[in-house]
Amino acid sequence: MNKPELLAPAGNLEKLKTAINFGADAVYLGGSKLNLRAFADNFGNDELKEGIEFAHNRGKKVYVTLNVFPHNEDLEGLEEYLTELYNLKVDAVIVSDPGIIMTAREVVPNLELHLSTQANNVNYKSAIFWHKQGIKRIVLARELSLEQIKEIRSKLPESCELEAFVHGSMCMSYSGRCLLSNYMTGRDANRGECAQPCRYKYYLMEEKRPGEYFQVIEDDKGTYIMNSKDLCMIEHIPELVHSGITSFKIEGRMKSSFYVASVVKAYRQAIDAYFENMDGYKFNEKWIENLGMSSHREFHTGFYFGEKNKQVYGSSSYIRTHDIVGVVKSYDKENGIATVEQRNKIFENDTVEILRPIGDNFQVAIEDLTNMDGDKIESTPIAQMIYKFKTDIVLQEDDLIIKAKEDK
Incomplete structure (x- = not known):
């Protein structure tokens, strides 16, 4: 096999x-x-x-x-x-x-x-x-x-x-053969321009009652029937x-x-x-x-096991527990300093995780955060800025640095 x-x-x-x-x-x-x-x-x-x-x-x-x-x-x-x-x-x-x-x-x-x-x-x-x-x-x-x-x-x-x-x-x-986007927005899904109207929030109106909208309620957030x-x-x-x-x-x-x-x-x-x-x-x-x-x-599991309920009638919002905050560009083993390209904002003393091709994720603390000039900074607010931090844990080029999202 x-x-x-x-x-x-x-x-x-x-x-x-x-x-x-x-x-x-x-x-x-x-x-x-x-x-x-x-x-x-x-x-x-x-x-x-x-x-x-x-x-x-x-x-x-x-x-x-x-x-x-x-x-x-x-x-x-x-x-x-x-x-x-x-x-x-x-x-x-x-x-x-x-x-x-x-x-x-x-x-x-x-x-x-x-x-x-x-x-x-x-x-x-x-x-x-x-x-x-x-x-x-x-x-x-x-x-x-x-x-x-x-x-x-x-x-x-x-x-x-x-x-x-x-x-x-x-x-x-x-199989993706949809005309909704073309009809509603003029963007042809079959030519690469889908506006994803199936993710929109819809209401129901009976044809003889114009202007009277009936929400198709699944919960307090409404329903997304497609x-x-x-x-x-x-x-x-x-x-x-x-x-x-x-x-x-x-x-x-x-x-x-x-x-x-x-x-x-x-x-x-x-x-x-x-x-x-x-x-x-x-x-x-x-x-x-x-x-x-x-x-x-x-x-x-989609259609693979013949289950009847293929759609979700709750919310169109995404779920995620972590964000990517940086990509390691290099690591100085002698001084224990990682050079990183920013993807999302981090702060001094944050605890982040390292995602690499082999092995489980592991945690690293952000300490001695500096910009490329060596100036001490408290955070990394500029998109794709290059920054450095100190860690005794050896990092590798192209390691992804991810951070758990804070509960709100």
């Missing part, structure tokens, strides 16, 4: 490096065109080249999303863009539109193609059809159970890979492995580096632990605890 690939989101170059450093086997990202995260940082060609070199030097892969449903004007320059991606040596492109697929087969026939979940593939015959069109991997629709995935796997040739989301935000619409929980399958690694999924995909190109690091690390540890000792495998509660530190909504 092959160990599945762990595939992580990379909203920018920093997140790409974070994902790989914390254990991802591959990352997926948006380039300059035709991807469904128009408001992410995305990658220009220079950044993409640097990211690909960083990944390939560590034996990892980079997939680029071209998964919009393009209108005619969106196709301008498609051939040149595909050629650029091929020359940059991306490992695959993720596609959903037959026109883009056809063009890719004509222009860059040796470029590997993965079918986006946007194509909502829910049966084995569709998977076979796409495989015959040159698709190497099917990113399955999220509306499938583990039993259905097993059946699809059993009817496909070994040359056809399967990828499935195992963690992150879920869309209330079928607001989905977050998918989380960390407690079900054995079931996922035995379903035949080739690649475990994490959602979240718009999420923070802290999110990427904590989620990738948890799934890396869980997958590795299972393959080290399948018979004696035990779930570690620290994995789910660490997942809860970064921003998320209430967790759920």
Whole structure:
């Protein structure tokens, strides 16, 4: 049984490096065109080249999303863009539109193609059809159970890979094919500009009683009738492995580096632990605890086990217990001084935690806080400022410094 690939989101170059450093086997990202995260940082060609070199030097892969449903004007320059991606040596492109697929087969026939979940593939015959069109991997629709995935796997040739989301935000619409954003705000969700109106707070009005609004009350905060929980399958690694999924995909190109690091690390540890000792495998509660530190909504197992309640009718607000406050840039062992780039404000004498790829989190006290000139400071209020503090605990470059949120 092959160990599945762990595939992580990379909203920018920093997140790409974070994902790989914390254990991802591959990352997926948006380039300059035709991807469904128009408001992410995305990658220009220079950044993409640097990211690909960083990944390939560590034996990892980079997939680029071209998964919009393009209108005619969106196709301008498609051939040149595909050629650029091929020359940059991306490992695959993720596609959903037959026109883009056809063009890719004509222009860059040796470029590997993965079918986006946007194509909502829910049966084995569709998977076979796409495989015959040159698709190497099917990113399955999220509306499938583990039993259905097993059946699809059993009817496909070994040359056809399967990828499935195992963690992150879920869309209330079928495989993300939603028109609400377009209708309500003019921002096309299927061209990368979703305004997430499913997260809005709604009231009900009967058509013959204009102006009379009836709140659909679930509790004192109202109700969010289309607001989905977050998918989380960390407690079900054995079931996922035995379903035949080739690649475990994490959602979240718009999420923070802290999110990427904590989620990738948890799934890396869980997958590795299972393959080290399948018979004696035990779930570690620290994995789910660490997942809860970064921003998320209430967790759920989605459609995997056929449960009826897929949505959450409570609140659209996020849950998180910790914030990222800094990234270690260097550590002076002789003097015991860490140099850090700020991400959120901290204060002298704060107690923080260190998140790194290997090992459990551990605590460090912030002492002798100074700016780069060596001047004593009480806090770090300036975004991305470089600061220093003293600690006898040896820190490493790219360690993430996180801090528990204060109860209000």
